[in-house]
Amino acid sequence: MKARVHVTLKNGVLDPQGKAIGHSLNRLGFPEVGDVRQGKFIELELAETDKTKAKARLDEMCKKLLANTVIENYSIELVG
Amino acid sequence: MKARVHVTLKNGVLDPQGKAIGHSLNRLGFPEVGDVRQGKFIELELAETDKTKAKARLDEMCKKLLANTVIENYSIELVG
Amino acid sequence: MKAAVLVFPGSNREGDVAQAIELVTGRKPQMVWHGAGDFDKADLIVLPGGFSYGDYLRCGAMAAQSPVMAEVKKRAAQGVPVLAICNGFQIAAEAGLVPGVLMRNEKLKFVCGDVHLKVETSQSLFTNRYQAGQVIKVPVAHAEGNYFADADTLKRLEDRGQIAFRYCSADGTVDGPLGHEANPNGSIRNIAGVYNETKTVMGLMPHPENAVEPIFGGCDGKALFEGLVEALS
Amino acid sequence: MTIAIEKNPPVKLPNEPTITPQVVAEHGLAPDEYERLLKIMGRTPTMVELGIFSAMWSEHCSYKSSKVWLKKLPTEAPWVIQGPGENAGVIDIGDGQAAIFKMESHNHPSYIEPYQGAATGVGGILRDVFTMGARPIANLNALRFGDPSHPKTRHLVSGVVAGIGGYGNCMGIPTVGGETNFHASYNGNILVNAMTVGIAPTDKIFYSAAAGLGNPMVYVGSKTGRDGIHGATMSSTEFNEDSESKRPTVQVGDPFVEKLLLEACLELMATDAIVAIQDMGAAGLTSSSFEMAAKGGLGLEMALDKVPMREDGMNPYELMLSESQERMLIVLKPGREDEARKIFEKWELDFAVIGHLTDTERMVLSWHGDIVANIPIPPLVTAAPVYERPWKLTDLPPVLDAAKVPAPKDWKGSLLKLMGCPDLASKAWIWHQYDHLIMGNTAIRPQDGDSALVRVPGTHKGLAMTSDCTPRYVQAHPETGGRQAVAEAWRNITATGAEPLAITDNMNFGNPQKPEIMGQFAGAVMGIAEACKVLNFPVVSGNVSLYNETEGKPILPTPTIGAVGVIDDISKAVGSRLIQVGISLVLIGETRGWLGQSLYLRELFGREEGAPPPVDLEVELRNGNFVRDQIDRGRIVACHDLSDGGLLVALAEMCIAGGVGAEVALPATGVPSHAFLYGEDQARYLVASPRADKILNTAAKRGIPAVLLGNTGGSAVTVKDVLSVPLDDIKAVHEGWLPAYMNSTD
Numbered sequence A, B: 001m002k003a004r005v006h007v008t009l010k011n012g013v014l015d016p017q018g019k020a021i022g023h024s025l026n027r028l029g030f031p032e033v034g035d036v037r038q039g040k041f042i043e044l045e046l047a048e049t050d051k052t053k054a055k056a057r058l059d060e061m062c063k064k065l066l067a068n069t070v071i072e073n074y075s076i077e078l079v080g
Numbered sequence C: 001m002k003a004a005v006l007v008f009p010g011s012n013r014e015g016d017v018a019q020a021i022e023l024v025t026g027r028k029p030q031m032v033w034h035g036a037g038d039f040d041k042a043d044l045i046v047l048p049g050g051f052s053y054g055d056y057l058r059c060g061a062m063a064a065q066s067p068v069m070a071e072v073k074k075r076a077a078q079g080v081p082v083l084a085i086c087n088g089f090q091i092a093a094e095a096g097l098v099p100g101v102l103m104r105n106e107k108l109k110f111v112c113g114d115v116h117l118k119v120e121t122s123q124s125l126f127t128n129r130y131q132a133g134q135v136i137k138v139p140v141a142h143a144e145g146n147y148f149a150d151a152d153t154l155k156r157l158e159d160r161g162q163i164a165f166r167y168c169s170a171d172g173t174v175d176g177p178l179g180h181e182a183n184p185n186g187s188i189r190n191i192a193g194v195y196n197e198t199k200t201v202m203g204l205m206p207h208p209e210n211a212v213e214p215i216f217g218g219c220d221g222k223a224l225f226e227g228l229v230e231a232l233s
Numbered sequence D: 001m002t003i004a005i006e007k008n009p010p011v012k013l014p015n016e017p018t019i020t021p022q023v024v025a026e027h028g029l030a031p032d033e034y035e036r037l038l039k040i041m042g043r044t045p046t047m048v049e050l051g052i053f054s055a056m057w058s059e060h061c062s063y064k065s066s067k068v069w070l071k072k073l074p075t076e077a078p079w080v081i082q083g084p085g086e087n088a089g090v091i092d093i094g095d096g097q098a099a100i101f102k103m104e105s106h107n108h109p110s111y112i113e114p115y116q117g118a119a120t121g122v123g124g125i126l127r128d129v130f131t132m133g134a135r136p137i138a139n140l141n142a143l144r145f146g147d148p149s150h151p152k153t154r155h156l157v158s159g160v161v162a163g164i165g166g167y168g169n170c171m172g173i174p175t176v177g178g179e180t181n182f183h184a185s186y187n188g189n190i191l192v193n194a195m196t197v198g199i200a201p202t203d204k205i206f207y208s209a210a211a212g213l214g215n216p217m218v219y220v221g222s223k224t225g226r227d228g229i230h231g232a233t234m235s236s237t238e239f240n241e242d243s244e245s246k247r248p249t250v251q252v253g254d255p256f257v258e259k260l261l262l263e264a265c266l267e268l269m270a271t272d273a274i275v276a277i278q279d280m281g282a283a284g285l286t287s288s289s290f291e292m293a294a295k296g297g298l299g300l301e302m303a304l305d306k307v308p309m310r311e312d313g314m315n316p317y318e319l320m321l322s323e324s325q326e327r328m329l330i331v332l333k334p335g336r337e338d339e340a341r342k343i344f345e346k347w348e349l350d351f352a353v354i355g356h357l358t359d360t361e362r363m364v365l366s367w368h369g370d371i372v373a374n375i376p377i378p379p380l381v382t383a384a385p386v387y388e389r390p391w392k393l394t395d396l397p398p399v400l401d402a403a404k405v406p407a408p409k410d411w412k413g414s415l416l417k418l419m420g421c422p423d424l425a426s427k428a429w430i431w432h433q434y435d436h437l438i439m440g441n442t443a444i445r446p447q448d449g450d451s452a453l454v455r456v457p458g459t460h461k462g463l464a465m466t467s468d469c470t471p472r473y474v475q476a477h478p479e480t481g482g483r484q485a486v487a488e489a490w491r492n493i494t495a496t497g498a499e500p501l502a503i504t505d506n507m508n509f510g511n512p513q514k515p516e517i518m519g520q521f522a523g524a525v526m527g528i529a530e531a532c533k534v535l536n537f538p539v540v541s542g543n544v545s546l547y548n549e550t551e552g553k554p555i556l557p558t559p560t561i562g563a564v565g566v567i568d569d570i571s572k573a574v575g576s577r578l579i580q581v582g583i584s585l586v587l588i589g590e591t592r593g594w595l596g597q598s599l600y601l602r603e604l605f606g607r608e609e610g611a612p613p614p615v616d617l618e619v620e621l622r623n624g625n626f627v628r629d630q631i632d633r634g635r636i637v638a639c640h641d642l643s644d645g646g647l648l649v650a651l652a653e654m655c656i657a658g659g660v661g662a663e664v665a666l667p668a669t670g671v672p673s674h675a676f677l678y679g680e681d682q683a684r685y686l687v688a689s690p691r692a693d694k695i696l697n698t699a700a701k702r703g704i705p706a707v708l709l710g711n712t713g714g715s716a717v718t719v720k721d722v723l724s725v726p727l728d729d730i731k732a733v734h735e736g737w738l739p740a741y742m743n744s745t746d
């Protein structure tokens, strides 16, 4: 099946990228843009049919590699 | 309101990051992982209440800065 | 040759290229701040290396939108030569001045060190002091130099001789295992630099400006600037 | 002086917890230290005041355990413009130019979050240097990791290296050197010591002492968030509801903003608007504001609500203790605010006037008009606790008789084993991730010489820089180890032909409350002090990192020495690569075959024992000055000091670096071959020369031990009757280990 993982910075953790993107958008004529945060979006193909097993494995992957849990949160979503 | 933008690489565009993540996952003991693609996930605060207006503006932002439409697709989502 | 070096927030190799230009022309180039809508007439425009806007979002994406780039595009269209190095190459690609994109290095790491380049043609403002097929040694220093373009674009580039440099091994071998080993970032077809259609804009990842003095990395990059002086003065 | 209090007693903040012994303890203040605080304040402190005392009296800010010892370090020489006590040390390098440099540790943060910890370490040391008006021209980094087989090590190496590169590369400052060791004692406490060297005109150096009654205090740079506020103290101070967003967070660096801050500061420094300037480092706004006021003997009033804030609902306690990065405090001349503001706004940085200088010698902090803290500055600074902690010196271990150490059964294998061991293996995998060439001034790159050599922009001068320490020597005998660290740094500078000028030290040790640890510290300081005195190599800046222990297991004592030297004509400098065939190899210095604490002993026999090699500083001086003089006369084309692994390792390093082999023969001495080839006797250099005869003659005249070993040539390292190993085999193990290690998963 397919899985989608969102990795985002925890609240309060400085996001230099988001900040710079926000500034640029303001400068480029989008004054309505306020706070911007950038995260990662990872799509994976899984040779696994059991949803619960898949979720558990993905959770492991996030902890081991996909997310840096000291400063990032992650969320897992299974699609078909 | 809040908006979420997903920026992903077009099919056929190679994705070094996704590839590397896939390999590491395989090596880290996740053989079930197949193709991996990494994209960006951008959350924006907007001082705009009208949904249609907001969507249009976001579309502009994506074309102008957030995505490189030569290699990337984008999708926009409004939350609250 | 009157040169203008653009400076964006986060540019950091503008001094290196200014140093190289002064070495060969005997005169300092004009440094142009990104906010400028306009700047003095120049025979050569340089987009220098660095981390404009921190390389955030996509390398070069934000700089490509700065006011001064509109002017650069206008002048490039009029035929004013543009030399786009490293982050400058990324900016030029984002601005559509040269074809293709620069993606994250294959090994995902920043890579700094000398590489060998094969000069594809001597028929350009930038390479007239080199021989076609000549191998030169210059440094690279980047994390996103992995050149990519779709098949049609690549074919067009090859057909029209728009490829400026390719990574190669010291003996000039481009393809094969060595050729790939010599490729620091995974660029498709070992491409290190490309031209626009008129060959008046060149984008390249390596740093000829850091190879212009004997004890500081050799002199193989100097001919590029000398060639420009010859062509533009 | 206390009137200010009566006039306006500080108010408590909404839901401010009462100060209980537990809250005090959580702020790391000992009961007697709290008593001291009460005497100074004459009343119970507010939370903000308690937080300030706890920060200012922390080991990190007050140096309370190390002060008494650091006083013993020599800090003066005719060329020293500014010794320890400012943001960085300043030395005169001639032609109206000064070199400004310092080394600083970011050990714990790098263990918690390797990328950001290391990155912000680099950001911090860069600010220390450009705060003084210098443009940074080079970075170095001294790294110590745990055993490669420890599960965390690989992850820490890759994160730390990426973080150092990520910050330095973006700033556009070349990272030109450093050192990297592995040892199990660092398993739970890695060391990340970062060094920056900058250049400024001697007449345009900026200091931190505030001056000028009424002068505006200005905040510039990034906004303040909740970065790095000490966890324990925070949890005890939930002013607001306990939502995740209110928790302190890991400091995250923004090198892009720091680059803008660097340019903006240098632009403002080109005017004469600045009275004093200080970066916000550890303990952020607290330590920077107190230091500036204290040094100037003045008082300071700050309206904390004027501080640019990144988060909603921040309070004065957080604002004073936040360690958000890329921030500076500046005292401006009156009326220059607008001029300064324009510059920082051009660079898209925050700029805010947050206070002004007073004559009360008190720190008065307000929050929307209410006073929230009112502290007398001199007593907080002068009455800060200073401890002469009990210390027990380490006895010199028995000298190991070289004859009792077996010769290798397999000579070739022994050399390959050493050249491929984690401490000696090439660190190219690391420094290729660092931009070591930007600015176009790097004359000697990593691995091409004992020191990095960087041209002083716009001149023909070169600055040689290196970082050195041999922790296993310091562990065995701290005094000898301290002496050796300084001597090796001095030697590494000398080996390029440069004149060693001064050092910065980064003292990494365990828990100072243990007498034997404090004894290591004391011993190391004595050794360093003595070496500095004899070599006329003063300490101009430094940093102390204590409590590097896990489960009571301390790190090897690691006093890292960062050194800087100058060579007037950079074209005369030499590296250590052998590129010329058919020239002579001469060994300078006496070889007794010292195997105690040698890498040979550790790597081939797993023994870390014996006394470390003795360091005769007079001999170091004599031999080093001779070598430098010969380089200056153009008689030496390549030079390498002998350190880890001794003669054979040095020879092998020189050969593979230049791609030219060598054939040498052992001179007739009583020393066993393995002791001669692997012994780590100090004060030695291996030099390559087309005019060996001249070198040997001069050496003989001056009574310098010098012996002709053989010639360069061929494609192998050959020692007559002992071994012959192809360069390719050596290269394979030397360059192969780190990449292979980093690319494997178990």
Ligand SMILES: Nc1ncnc2c1ncn2[C@@H]1O[C@H](COP(=O)(O)OP(=O)(O)O)[C@@H](O)[C@H]1O
Pocket: D141, D142, D143, D175, D176, D177, D178, D179, D180, D424, D427, D430, D431, D445, D446, D447, D448, D449, D450, D451, D467, D468, D492, D643, D644
């Ligand atoms: N972390 C690092 N960053 C940059 N360069 C490094 C690092 N670690 C080691 N090096 C380089 O590798 C080479 C060998 O280091 P080292 O064995 O400490 O040299 P030496 O023994 O002469 O002091 C030196 O040029 C040093 O600068």
Ligand SMILES: [Mg+2]
Pocket: D179, D467, D468, D469, D488, D492, D643
């Ligand atoms: Mg060393």
